[in-house]
Amino acid sequence: MMGDPPKMLTHDRRPSQHAEIILKTEELTKRFDSFTAVDHLSIEIYHGDVYGLLGPNGSGKTTTIRMLLGLIHPTSGQVTTLGYDMGDEKQRYQALHHVGAIVEQPVFYPFLTGRENLRGIAIFGCMPDNQVTHERIEEVLELVDLATRANESYSKYSLGMKQRLALAATLVHYPQLIILDEPTNGLDPAGVVEIRELIGRLSQQGITILLSSHQLHEIQQVCSRVAIIKRGKLLVQGSVQDLLSEQQCILLGFSNPATLQRAELVLHTQPEEALNWMRRARIVDAPMNTSWTPPGGQVLEVEATMEQAEAVNAFLGARGIYATEIRRRETSLEQYFLELTATPLHTVPLA
Ligand SMILES: Nc1ncnc2c1ncn2[C@@H]1O[C@H](COP(=O)(O)OP(=O)(O)OP(=O)(O)O)[C@@H](O)[C@H]1O
Numbered sequence: 184m185m186g187d188p189p190k191m192l193t194h195d196r197r198p199s200q201h202a203e204i205i206l207k208t209e210e211l212t213k214r215f216d217s218f219t220a221v222d223h224l225s226i227e228i229y230h231g232d233v234y235g236l237l238g239p240n241g242s243g244k245t246t247t248i249r250m251l252l253g254l255i256h257p258t259s260g261q262v263t264t265l266g267y268d269m270g271d272e273k274q275r276y277q278a279l280h281h282v283g284a285i286v287e288q289p290v291f292y293p294f295l296t297g298r299e300n301l302r303g304i305a306i307f308g309c310m311p312d313n314q315v316t317h318e319r320i321e322e323v324l325e326l327v328d329l330a331t332r333a334n335e336s337y338s339k340y341s342l343g344m345k346q347r348l349a350l351a352a353t354l355v356h357y358p359q360l361i362i363l364d365e366p367t368n369g370l371d372p373a374g375v376v377e378i379r380e381l382i383g384r385l386s387q388q389g390i391t392i393l394l395s396s397h398q399l400h401e402i403q404q405v406c407s408r409v410a411i412i413k414r415g416k417l418l419v420q421g422s423v424q425d426l427l428s429e430q431q432c433i434l435l436g437f438s439n440p441a442t443l444q445r446a447e448l449v450l451h452t453q454p455e456e457a458l459n460w461m462r463r464a465r466i467v468d469a470p471m472n473t474s475w476t477p478p479g480g481q482v483l484e485v486e487a488t489m490e491q492a493e494a495v496n497a498f499l500g501a502r503g504i505y506a507t508e509i510r511r512r513e514t515s516l517e518q519y520f521l522e523l524t525a526t527p528l529h530t531v532p533l534a
Pocket residue numbers: 215218220238239240241242243244245246247397
């Protein structure tokens with residue numbers, strides 16, 4: 184990938200023309216002395232999104248989330264949450280009434296039960312208008328699947344149960360938006376699945392969710408839209424579906440390495456007609472873990488969809504080059520992320 188031009192991902196479709204913007208950052212920047220942790224970050228989260236903030240370690244995810252919640256002040260730029268300007272103390276206070284968040288591991292009393300801990304939070308947690316009733320507490324215990332374990336003391340809970348109780352605590356005051364920093368960190372695979380399913384249930388209830396993570400397999404399964412950041416800069420933002428379809432590739436195998444080289448050369452001349460369906464072609468190692476063993480162990484990767492395979496084939500055939508096999512390359516968010524974050528830093532223009 185080194186030396187390749189940046190990927191021009193141009194579309195980030197709004198779910199619908201009328202989708203409400205729940206949270207927006209504009210040129211959000213945070214410097215610690217001369218170090219820029221978050222660099223002119225502009226993202227938009229729509230109502231109903233499960234939005235993944237992704238980036239390698241130290242890329243600025245937690246710093247961004249802390250600014251979104253008003254826990255630290257931005258050096259410059261703006262955050263608007265539910266229409267409230269988070270830079271204004273009064274408006275921030277109003278916005279936060281509608282937001283639930285887990286940034287650091289919340290502190291619960293180990294000797295109290297799960298239910299008692301939640302009641303304590305409802306009583307002492309500055310809930311507006313005393314709206315947290317016993318019924319609501321039972322409702323959220325049910326929602327996070329802790330109702331049958333709510334009478335056990337917190338100290339006996341597994342890590343996954345503790346995390347679900349933390350989520351319950353964010354839900355008691357009917358938030359419209361919840362923000363979760365690495366919600367599956369430290370959990371075993373079963374705990375990760377529980378949190379993923381819970382996030383799905385919350386989303387179905389109409390709650391908008393922002394979560395940070397580097398567990399990309401999880402993100403791909405749960406998020407509708409993502410932003411990928413590196414060294415505090417936005418690399419790309421868009422729906423998971425769109426980002427992955429941008430990445431569709433086909434792989435072509437040839438009867439011998441010389442024909443493979445010729446095919447690449449022909450496509451690299453990029454005549455006008457090839458540009459209609461091809462964004463890039465290059466020789467790569469054949470995928471592992473398949474029964475495919477092309478001569479020389481290499482294939483031609485063409486950035487085109489499987490539907491366009493016929494055009495690719497016809498184009499090569501017209502020049503006397505015939506592929507012996509054509510397959511679709513499976514792309515995962517993880518693969519995409521690794522390719523994007525491994526390339527030299529470029530900002531990708533958004534639509
Ligand atoms: N208070 C601070 N003072 C100085 N530097 C800081 C401070 N807080 C964060 N940083 C630096 O800012 C950068 C971004 O950190 P941040 O914790 O936001 O990254 P992250 O993407 O959440 O990483 P991780 O996935 O490892 O949690 C890091 O290089 C970090 O060392």
